[in-house]
Amino acid sequence: MKETLARNINIYRKERGLTQEELAQILGLSFQAVSKWENAQTMPDISLLPQLSRTLEVSIDKLLGYVSQNRPITIYEEVYxxxxxxxxxxxxxxxxxVLQRMPPTKPVKLxxxxCGEGKDAVFFARNGYEVTAFDVSDAGIEKTKRLADQCGVEVNVFKADILDYRLDRHFDVVFASGVFHYIKPEFRQEIFENYKQFTNQNGMHFLNVFVNKPFIAPPPEKEPNAYKWYSGELLGHYQDWLIQESSEIVFDCNSSGIPHKHAMSKMIAQKVTSINN
Known part of the structure; x- marks a missing residue:
């Protein structure tokens, strides 16, 4: 919990545009105290949590690493x-x-x-992968569990916010489709370094992200927490990995009942052993 709290104080302090000195002044502390919190050397006294929560405009639960229940993060919560x-x-x-490039001929942790409503997670489980999945939607999590039960497979699914959650165990495959626009630009580097760190050697990432194009109108869905990506940005996080495939497409979509287009960058990358010269 100490590391989670440290990371969250740092994230939400920066979101509020506060320096360590400014936060410390509001709380009546030295900036060294805040620095020690953010470096996970110490933790705030429990009596400070309410004022810290108000100052950072985030619930105590969310500071401690629990997903906040007080506001929808995605428009799909109600849809699901x-x-x-x-x-x-x-x-x-x-x-x-994924099946073609890393088939589960031996145990593969994915x-x-x-995961949304779980259709991909359940597909992987049905094909022999050891599947862990998360989403921020309560309704999506419940439907993932229901679909897994109907198909007679096991999926370790839980609720987490992509901005807050960090990996603490290794996987062979990391899969994500149409979700990274929820990551604010200032957090992308740190989040992707975490995903890469907790990927086993020769493991692979299968990822895509919607990219902004001036000739494509904004999608009809009004996503309050969506942030733009640009061509080549996803690829730039994997300069030290073997790029198996990288492409960009424009496709038609009717997800909202209103025909529209999306541009998307797709990438498959592999973590290979470094050679020290």
Whole structure:
């Protein structure tokens, strides 16, 4: 918990535009105290948590690493409340690339980031992967569990916010589709370094992200917590990995009932052993 709290104080302090000195002054402390919190050397006294929470404009639960329940982060929370599966139950076609490039001929630990209603996570489990998945939507998590039960497979699924959650164990495959626009630009480097650090040698990342193009109109969905990506930005986080595939496409979409287009960057990268000259 100490490391989680340290990271969250640092993140939300920066979001509020406060320096360590300014936060310390508000709390009546020395800036060294705040610095020690953020370096996980010490933890705030429990009596300071309410004032710290108010100053950083974030709940105590969220500071401590629990997903806040007081506001929807994604527009899909309400959509997922229906009995039907909004995205259907057919897997994303990128799932077949995982099967092709890293088949589970031996135990393969796979992480599905932003699993939504679970169609891809369950597909991987049905094909023999050891699947862990998370999403920020309560309704999505429940539907993932339900679909896994219906298919007779096990998926370790839990609720987490992509901005807050960091890996603390290793995976062979990291898979994410259409979710990284929820990551604020200033946190991307640190988050991707975490994903890379906790990937086993020769493990692979199968990722895509919506990219901004001036000739494509904004999507009809009004995402309050979406942030733009640009061509080449995702690839730039993997300069030290072997790039197996990298492409950019424009495709038609009708997810909201209103025909529109998206531009998307896709990437498959592999963590290979470094050679020291």
């Amino acid at each position: 409340l229906t009995q039907d599966y909004y995205w259907g139950t057919e897997p994303n076609k990128e799932c077949y690339q 992480l599905d980031i932003g």
